[in-house]
Amino acid sequence: MTQAILPGTGATGQQATLGVMGGGQLGRMFVQAAQTMGYFTAVLDPDPASPAGLVSHYHVQTDYLDEQGLAQMMQRCAAITTEFENVPAPALLTLGAHRPVAPGADVVAIAQDRLREKAHFVRCGVPVAPFAAIRTAEQLAAVGDELLPGILKTARLGYDGKGQIAVGTRAELAQAWASLKEVPCVLEKRLALAMECSVIVARGWDGDVVHFPPQRNLHRGGILAVTEVFESNLPESSVKQSIEATVSIVNELQYVGVLCVEFFLLADGSLVVNEMAPRPHNSGHYTLDACDQSQFDLQVRTLAGLPLTPPRQHSPAIMLNLLGDLWCGADGQPRVPDWGGVLALPGAHLHLYGKLQARKGRKMGHLTLTGATVEAVRSSALQAAALLGIEPF
Protein backbone atom coordinates (compact mmCIF):
# COMPACT_ATOMS: atom_id res chain seq x y z
CA MET A 1 0.00 0.00 0.00
CA THR A 2 1.47 3.33 -1.01
CA GLN A 3 -0.82 5.82 0.68
CA ALA A 4 -2.28 5.80 4.15
CA ILE A 5 -6.07 5.71 4.50
CA LEU A 6 -6.64 8.68 6.75
CA PRO A 7 -9.45 8.76 9.32
CA GLY A 8 -12.25 11.27 9.45
CA THR A 9 -13.81 13.29 6.67
CA GLY A 10 -11.69 13.39 3.52
CA ALA A 11 -11.28 16.15 0.92
CA THR A 12 -14.33 14.87 -0.95
CA GLY A 13 -16.46 15.08 2.19
CA GLN A 14 -16.62 11.31 2.51
CA GLN A 15 -15.58 9.12 5.42
CA ALA A 16 -13.14 6.31 4.69
CA THR A 17 -14.57 2.86 5.48
CA LEU A 18 -12.56 -0.05 6.90
CA GLY A 19 -13.92 -3.58 6.54
CA VAL A 20 -13.61 -6.77 8.53
CA MET A 21 -14.42 -10.34 7.53
CA GLY A 22 -16.24 -11.97 10.44
CA GLY A 23 -18.63 -10.47 12.96
CA GLY A 24 -17.59 -12.03 16.29
CA GLN A 25 -16.30 -10.20 19.35
CA LEU A 26 -12.90 -9.58 17.80
CA GLY A 27 -14.57 -7.93 14.82
CA ARG A 28 -16.73 -5.91 17.19
CA MET A 29 -13.74 -4.54 19.09
CA PHE A 30 -11.98 -3.75 15.78
CA VAL A 31 -15.09 -1.88 14.61
CA GLN A 32 -15.25 0.07 17.87
CA ALA A 33 -11.57 1.05 17.64
CA ALA A 34 -11.95 2.11 13.98
CA GLN A 35 -15.06 4.14 14.75
CA THR A 36 -13.37 5.86 17.68
CA MET A 37 -10.68 7.02 15.27
CA GLY A 38 -13.24 8.36 12.81
CA TYR A 39 -13.63 5.58 10.25
CA PHE A 40 -16.83 4.11 8.96
CA THR A 41 -16.91 0.32 9.19
CA ALA A 42 -18.30 -2.63 7.25
CA VAL A 43 -18.64 -6.21 8.52
CA LEU A 44 -19.29 -9.32 6.46
CA ASP A 45 -20.98 -12.05 8.51
CA PRO A 46 -24.03 -14.16 7.64
CA ASP A 47 -25.43 -13.91 11.18
CA PRO A 48 -27.92 -11.01 11.48
CA ALA A 49 -27.19 -10.80 15.23
CA SER A 50 -23.39 -10.99 15.00
CA PRO A 51 -21.65 -8.93 17.73
CA ALA A 52 -19.74 -6.79 15.19
CA GLY A 53 -22.62 -6.50 12.72
CA LEU A 54 -24.77 -5.00 15.49
CA VAL A 55 -22.41 -2.03 15.99
CA SER A 56 -21.07 -1.48 12.46
CA HIS A 57 -22.17 1.21 9.98
CA TYR A 58 -22.61 -1.47 7.33
CA HIS A 59 -23.33 -5.16 7.80
CA VAL A 60 -23.14 -7.38 4.74
CA GLN A 61 -25.14 -10.48 5.69
CA THR A 62 -23.89 -13.09 3.25
CA ASP A 63 -21.73 -16.16 3.24
CA TYR A 64 -17.96 -15.53 3.15
CA LEU A 65 -17.67 -16.75 -0.44
CA ASP A 66 -20.81 -15.01 -1.75
CA GLU A 67 -19.79 -13.00 -4.83
CA GLN A 68 -22.26 -10.22 -4.21
CA GLY A 69 -21.27 -9.95 -0.57
CA LEU A 70 -17.59 -9.71 -1.50
CA ALA A 71 -18.43 -7.14 -4.20
CA GLN A 72 -20.27 -5.03 -1.62
CA MET A 73 -17.28 -5.15 0.71
CA MET A 74 -14.96 -4.06 -2.10
CA GLN A 75 -17.29 -1.25 -3.10
CA ARG A 76 -17.64 0.08 0.46
CA CYS A 77 -14.18 -0.47 1.93
CA ALA A 78 -10.84 1.22 1.38
CA ALA A 79 -9.11 -1.78 3.04
CA ILE A 80 -10.22 -5.03 4.65
CA THR A 81 -8.98 -7.18 7.54
CA THR A 82 -10.15 -10.41 9.15
CA GLU A 83 -11.17 -11.34 12.67
CA PHE A 84 -10.91 -15.11 12.48
CA GLU A 85 -8.49 -17.41 10.73
CA ASN A 86 -11.05 -19.60 9.08
CA VAL A 87 -12.28 -17.04 6.58
CA PRO A 88 -11.91 -19.05 3.34
CA ALA A 89 -8.62 -18.08 1.69
CA PRO A 90 -10.34 -17.65 -1.73
CA ALA A 91 -12.49 -14.86 -0.23
CA LEU A 92 -9.38 -12.99 0.90
CA LEU A 93 -7.77 -13.61 -2.49
CA THR A 94 -10.75 -12.11 -4.31
CA LEU A 95 -10.80 -9.07 -2.05
CA GLY A 96 -7.01 -8.74 -2.21
CA ALA A 97 -7.07 -8.45 -5.98
CA HIS A 98 -8.94 -5.16 -5.66
CA ARG A 99 -8.27 -3.72 -2.22
CA PRO A 100 -5.50 -3.77 0.37
CA VAL A 101 -6.19 -6.83 2.54
CA ALA A 102 -4.19 -7.41 5.73
CA PRO A 103 -3.24 -10.01 6.72
CA GLY A 104 -3.10 -11.45 3.21
CA ALA A 105 -4.64 -14.70 1.96
CA ASP A 106 -1.28 -16.50 1.78
CA VAL A 107 -0.32 -15.95 5.42
CA VAL A 108 -3.83 -16.65 6.69
CA ALA A 109 -3.69 -19.94 4.77
CA ILE A 110 -0.53 -20.88 6.70
CA ALA A 111 -2.15 -20.08 10.05
CA GLN A 112 -5.25 -22.10 9.05
CA ASP A 113 -3.23 -25.29 8.92
CA ARG A 114 -1.31 -26.56 11.96
CA LEU A 115 1.09 -28.50 9.75
CA ARG A 116 2.00 -25.54 7.56
CA GLU A 117 2.19 -23.38 10.68
CA LYS A 118 4.65 -25.74 12.34
CA ALA A 119 6.76 -25.89 9.19
CA HIS A 120 6.96 -22.10 9.34
CA PHE A 121 8.05 -22.14 13.00
CA VAL A 122 10.73 -24.69 12.19
CA ARG A 123 11.90 -22.50 9.28
CA CYS A 124 12.24 -19.62 11.74
CA GLY A 125 14.38 -21.77 14.03
CA VAL A 126 11.83 -21.64 16.88
CA PRO A 127 11.42 -24.98 18.75
CA VAL A 128 8.07 -26.80 18.51
CA ALA A 129 6.71 -29.74 20.54
CA PRO A 130 7.77 -33.12 19.06
CA PHE A 131 5.09 -34.03 16.51
CA ALA A 132 4.15 -36.18 13.55
CA ALA A 133 1.86 -35.42 10.63
CA ILE A 134 -0.95 -37.93 10.22
CA ARG A 135 -2.57 -37.78 6.81
CA THR A 136 -2.52 -41.48 5.92
CA ALA A 137 -2.89 -44.88 7.60
CA GLU A 138 0.81 -45.48 6.88
CA GLN A 139 1.77 -42.33 8.78
CA LEU A 140 -0.49 -43.41 11.65
CA ALA A 141 1.23 -46.80 11.82
CA ALA A 142 4.68 -45.21 11.69
CA VAL A 143 4.16 -42.95 14.70
CA GLY A 144 6.99 -43.32 17.19
CA ASP A 145 6.25 -44.35 20.78
CA GLU A 146 8.07 -41.27 22.05
CA LEU A 147 5.06 -39.14 20.97
CA LEU A 148 2.76 -40.91 23.46
CA PRO A 149 0.98 -39.88 25.54
CA GLY A 150 0.05 -37.18 23.09
CA ILE A 151 -2.67 -34.93 21.77
CA LEU A 152 -4.16 -35.57 18.35
CA LYS A 153 -5.25 -32.27 16.75
CA THR A 154 -7.03 -31.71 13.46
CA ALA A 155 -4.76 -29.72 11.14
CA ARG A 156 -7.59 -27.34 10.32
CA LEU A 157 -10.60 -25.68 11.95
CA GLY A 158 -9.77 -26.37 15.62
CA TYR A 159 -10.28 -23.71 18.29
CA ASP A 160 -10.81 -23.50 22.06
CA GLY A 161 -9.64 -27.10 22.43
CA LYS A 162 -12.14 -28.35 19.82
CA GLY A 163 -10.82 -30.89 17.33
CA GLN A 164 -8.37 -32.28 19.90
CA ILE A 165 -8.26 -35.67 21.58
CA ALA A 166 -5.82 -36.79 24.29
CA VAL A 167 -4.40 -40.23 23.52
CA GLY A 168 -2.36 -42.51 25.76
CA THR A 169 -1.82 -45.60 23.63
CA ARG A 170 -1.55 -46.56 19.97
CA ALA A 171 -5.01 -48.12 20.14
CA GLU A 172 -6.47 -44.86 21.48
CA LEU A 173 -4.64 -42.97 18.77
CA ALA A 174 -6.15 -45.13 16.02
CA GLN A 175 -9.58 -44.74 17.61
CA ALA A 176 -9.18 -40.98 17.93
CA TRP A 177 -8.15 -40.57 14.28
CA ALA A 178 -11.15 -42.64 13.19
CA SER A 179 -13.46 -40.50 15.33
CA LEU A 180 -12.00 -37.38 13.66
CA LYS A 181 -13.05 -38.94 10.33
CA GLU A 182 -9.41 -39.48 9.34
CA VAL A 183 -8.93 -35.84 8.36
CA PRO A 184 -5.31 -34.59 8.25
CA CYS A 185 -4.06 -34.30 11.81
CA VAL A 186 -0.99 -33.61 13.85
CA LEU A 187 -0.04 -35.77 16.81
CA GLU A 188 1.83 -33.76 19.42
CA LYS A 189 3.65 -35.16 22.40
CA ARG A 190 1.89 -34.05 25.59
CA LEU A 191 4.35 -31.77 27.35
CA ALA A 192 4.45 -31.00 31.07
CA LEU A 193 3.71 -27.28 30.98
CA ALA A 194 5.10 -25.04 33.70
CA MET A 195 3.28 -22.04 32.22
CA GLU A 196 1.75 -20.72 29.02
CA CYS A 197 2.29 -17.31 27.48
CA SER A 198 1.61 -15.37 24.32
CA VAL A 199 3.01 -12.36 22.50
CA ILE A 200 1.06 -9.95 20.31
CA VAL A 201 2.86 -8.04 17.57
CA ALA A 202 1.77 -5.58 14.92
CA ARG A 203 3.65 -5.18 11.65
CA GLY A 204 2.98 -2.41 9.16
CA TRP A 205 3.12 -2.31 5.35
CA ASP A 206 6.60 -0.78 5.62
CA GLY A 207 7.88 -3.59 7.86
CA ASP A 208 7.77 -1.63 11.13
CA VAL A 209 7.15 -3.97 14.08
CA VAL A 210 5.84 -3.12 17.55
CA HIS A 211 4.76 -5.54 20.30
CA PHE A 212 3.01 -5.82 23.66
CA PRO A 213 4.65 -7.40 26.71
CA PRO A 214 4.24 -11.20 26.88
CA GLN A 215 1.02 -12.30 28.54
CA ARG A 216 0.85 -15.19 31.00
CA ASN A 217 -2.16 -17.36 30.21
CA LEU A 218 -4.09 -19.97 32.13
CA HIS A 219 -6.26 -22.35 30.11
CA ARG A 220 -9.01 -24.51 31.52
CA GLY A 221 -10.49 -27.30 29.43
CA GLY A 222 -8.61 -25.99 26.37
CA ILE A 223 -10.15 -22.48 26.69
CA LEU A 224 -8.34 -19.39 27.89
CA ALA A 225 -9.54 -18.58 31.41
CA VAL A 226 -7.15 -15.97 32.87
CA THR A 227 -4.47 -13.66 31.44
CA GLU A 228 -2.02 -11.86 33.74
CA VAL A 229 0.24 -9.08 32.53
CA PHE A 230 2.63 -7.23 34.78
CA GLU A 231 6.33 -7.02 35.55
CA SER A 232 7.77 -10.42 36.58
CA ASN A 233 4.73 -12.41 35.42
CA LEU A 234 7.19 -14.64 33.55
CA PRO A 235 10.87 -15.55 33.89
CA GLU A 236 13.03 -12.85 32.32
CA SER A 237 14.67 -15.22 29.84
CA SER A 238 11.25 -16.35 28.53
CA VAL A 239 10.14 -12.75 28.06
CA LYS A 240 13.14 -12.04 25.87
CA GLN A 241 12.97 -15.34 23.97
CA SER A 242 9.24 -15.18 23.30
CA ILE A 243 9.48 -11.65 21.92
CA GLU A 244 12.45 -12.52 19.70
CA ALA A 245 10.71 -15.64 18.39
CA THR A 246 7.49 -13.72 17.66
CA VAL A 247 9.31 -10.97 15.81
CA SER A 248 11.15 -13.48 13.66
CA ILE A 249 7.90 -15.37 12.94
CA VAL A 250 6.10 -12.18 11.85
CA ASN A 251 9.02 -10.87 9.79
CA GLU A 252 9.62 -14.15 7.98
CA LEU A 253 5.97 -14.10 6.91
CA GLN A 254 6.25 -10.49 5.70
CA TYR A 255 3.05 -10.21 7.68
CA VAL A 256 0.92 -7.07 7.79
CA GLY A 257 -1.51 -6.68 10.68
CA VAL A 258 -1.76 -7.94 14.26
CA LEU A 259 -0.54 -11.45 15.05
CA CYS A 260 -0.47 -13.47 18.26
CA VAL A 261 1.93 -16.32 18.98
CA GLU A 262 1.22 -18.78 21.82
CA PHE A 263 4.05 -20.50 23.70
CA PHE A 264 4.54 -23.28 26.24
CA LEU A 265 7.09 -22.86 28.99
CA LEU A 266 8.53 -26.16 30.17
CA ALA A 267 9.80 -27.07 33.62
CA ASP A 268 13.46 -26.81 32.50
CA GLY A 269 12.89 -23.19 31.47
CA SER A 270 12.82 -23.90 27.75
CA LEU A 271 10.27 -22.31 25.48
CA VAL A 272 8.28 -24.09 22.78
CA VAL A 273 6.00 -22.38 20.27
CA ASN A 274 2.42 -23.71 20.21
CA GLU A 275 0.42 -21.88 17.55
CA MET A 276 -0.28 -18.49 16.02
CA ALA A 277 -3.41 -16.50 15.30
CA PRO A 278 -3.42 -14.07 12.34
CA ARG A 279 -5.49 -11.48 14.22
CA PRO A 280 -5.92 -9.88 17.64
CA HIS A 281 -6.21 -12.48 20.39
CA ASN A 282 -8.26 -13.17 23.49
CA SER A 283 -5.09 -12.92 25.59
CA GLY A 284 -4.66 -9.32 24.39
CA HIS A 285 -8.03 -7.98 25.50
CA TYR A 286 -6.45 -6.40 28.60
CA THR A 287 -4.71 -3.94 26.23
CA LEU A 288 -8.05 -2.11 25.87
CA ASP A 289 -7.86 -0.97 29.49
CA ALA A 290 -4.24 -1.31 30.58
CA CYS A 291 -2.28 0.07 27.60
CA ASP A 292 -2.12 3.42 25.83
CA GLN A 293 -3.03 1.65 22.58
CA SER A 294 -5.03 -1.56 22.31
CA GLN A 295 -4.39 -4.49 20.00
CA PHE A 296 -7.43 -3.30 18.02
CA ASP A 297 -6.00 0.21 17.67
CA LEU A 298 -2.92 -1.41 16.18
CA GLN A 299 -5.06 -3.51 13.85
CA VAL A 300 -6.65 -0.29 12.58
CA ARG A 301 -3.28 1.44 12.22
CA THR A 302 -1.63 -1.44 10.36
CA LEU A 303 -4.59 -1.85 8.02
CA ALA A 304 -4.84 1.86 7.24
CA GLY A 305 -1.09 2.32 6.85
CA LEU A 306 -0.88 4.77 9.78
CA PRO A 307 2.30 5.17 11.84
CA LEU A 308 3.05 2.52 14.47
CA THR A 309 4.41 3.64 17.80
CA PRO A 310 5.33 1.16 20.55
CA PRO A 311 2.37 0.57 22.85
CA ARG A 312 2.96 1.15 26.56
CA GLN A 313 1.25 -0.72 29.37
CA HIS A 314 0.36 1.81 32.06
CA SER A 315 -1.23 -0.52 34.59
CA PRO A 316 -0.83 -4.09 35.78
CA ALA A 317 -3.77 -6.13 34.52
CA ILE A 318 -5.59 -9.41 35.01
CA MET A 319 -8.26 -10.48 32.55
CA LEU A 320 -10.94 -13.05 33.31
CA ASN A 321 -12.84 -14.61 30.44
CA LEU A 322 -16.60 -14.62 30.94
CA LEU A 323 -17.93 -17.87 29.50
CA GLY A 324 -21.57 -18.79 29.08
CA ASP A 325 -21.23 -21.13 32.08
CA LEU A 326 -21.56 -18.07 34.35
CA TRP A 327 -25.16 -17.62 33.23
CA CYS A 328 -26.05 -21.03 34.62
CA GLY A 329 -26.65 -21.38 38.37
CA ALA A 330 -25.59 -24.33 40.54
CA ASP A 331 -29.21 -25.52 40.32
CA GLY A 332 -28.94 -25.62 36.52
CA GLN A 333 -31.34 -22.66 36.20
CA PRO A 334 -30.43 -19.56 34.13
CA ARG A 335 -29.14 -16.65 36.19
CA VAL A 336 -27.63 -13.20 35.71
CA PRO A 337 -24.05 -12.87 36.96
CA ASP A 338 -23.52 -10.39 39.80
CA TRP A 339 -22.45 -7.42 37.66
CA GLY A 340 -23.37 -5.00 40.45
CA GLY A 341 -20.92 -6.66 42.82
CA VAL A 342 -18.22 -6.89 40.15
CA LEU A 343 -18.53 -3.25 39.10
CA ALA A 344 -18.17 -2.15 42.72
CA LEU A 345 -14.58 -3.45 42.63
CA PRO A 346 -11.87 -0.85 41.95
CA GLY A 347 -10.41 -1.00 38.45
CA ALA A 348 -13.06 -3.32 37.01
CA HIS A 349 -13.66 -2.98 33.25
CA LEU A 350 -16.58 -5.06 32.00
CA HIS A 351 -16.84 -5.98 28.32
CA LEU A 352 -19.89 -7.91 27.15
CA TYR A 353 -20.12 -8.77 23.48
CA GLY A 354 -23.86 -8.49 22.92
CA LYS A 355 -24.37 -12.22 22.35
CA LEU A 356 -27.99 -13.09 22.88
CA GLN A 357 -27.59 -16.68 24.01
CA ALA A 358 -25.31 -17.94 26.75
CA ARG A 359 -24.00 -21.46 26.17
CA LYS A 360 -21.41 -23.41 28.12
CA GLY A 361 -17.93 -22.58 26.85
CA ARG A 362 -19.19 -19.66 24.71
CA LYS A 363 -17.17 -16.48 25.11
CA MET A 364 -19.77 -13.93 26.25
CA GLY A 365 -17.39 -11.22 27.43
CA HIS A 366 -14.34 -10.51 29.53
CA LEU A 367 -13.50 -8.57 32.65
CA THR A 368 -10.21 -6.74 33.05
CA LEU A 369 -8.99 -5.57 36.44
CA THR A 370 -6.43 -2.78 36.54
CA GLY A 371 -4.88 -1.01 39.51
CA ALA A 372 -1.84 0.78 40.88
CA THR A 373 -0.13 -2.38 42.11
CA VAL A 374 -0.10 -6.07 41.25
CA GLU A 375 -1.44 -6.86 44.74
CA ALA A 376 -4.43 -4.53 44.27
CA VAL A 377 -5.21 -6.01 40.86
CA ARG A 378 -4.91 -9.58 42.14
CA SER A 379 -7.16 -8.82 45.10
CA SER A 380 -9.87 -7.33 42.82
CA ALA A 381 -9.53 -10.19 40.34
CA LEU A 382 -9.93 -12.86 43.03
CA GLN A 383 -12.95 -11.07 44.47
CA ALA A 384 -14.48 -10.82 40.99
CA ALA A 385 -13.85 -14.51 40.39
CA ALA A 386 -15.56 -15.38 43.69
CA LEU A 387 -18.58 -13.19 42.88
CA LEU A 388 -18.96 -14.72 39.42
CA GLY A 389 -18.31 -18.33 40.38
CA ILE A 390 -14.99 -18.57 38.49
CA GLU A 391 -12.49 -20.97 40.04
CA PRO A 392 -9.67 -19.09 41.80
CA PHE A 393 -6.26 -19.07 40.10
Ligand code: ADP
Ligand atom coordinates in the same frame (compact mmCIF):
# COMPACT_ATOMS: atom_id res chain seq x y z
P1 ADP B 1 -6.60 -24.18 20.29
O1 ADP B 1 -6.50 -23.90 18.83
O2 ADP B 1 -7.86 -24.85 20.66
O3 ADP B 1 -6.25 -23.00 21.15
P2 ADP B 1 -4.09 -25.33 21.25
O4 ADP B 1 -3.21 -26.18 20.44
O5 ADP B 1 -3.59 -23.97 21.59
O6 ADP B 1 -5.49 -25.30 20.53
O7 ADP B 1 -4.42 -26.12 22.60
C1 ADP B 1 -5.24 -25.59 23.62
C2 ADP B 1 -4.60 -25.82 24.97
O8 ADP B 1 -4.39 -27.22 25.21
C3 ADP B 1 -3.23 -25.19 25.11
O9 ADP B 1 -3.31 -23.83 25.41
C4 ADP B 1 -2.64 -26.04 26.24
O10 ADP B 1 -3.15 -25.65 27.48
C5 ADP B 1 -3.16 -27.44 25.91
N1 ADP B 1 -2.19 -28.15 25.01
C6 ADP B 1 -2.19 -28.12 23.67
N2 ADP B 1 -1.18 -28.85 23.16
C7 ADP B 1 -0.48 -29.35 24.21
C8 ADP B 1 0.69 -30.17 24.35
N3 ADP B 1 1.36 -30.64 23.27
N4 ADP B 1 1.10 -30.48 25.59
C9 ADP B 1 0.42 -30.04 26.69
N5 ADP B 1 -0.67 -29.25 26.63
C10 ADP B 1 -1.14 -28.89 25.41
Ligand code: MG
Ligand atom coordinates in the same frame (compact mmCIF):
# COMPACT_ATOMS: atom_id res chain seq x y z
MG1 MG C 1 -4.44 -22.06 21.45
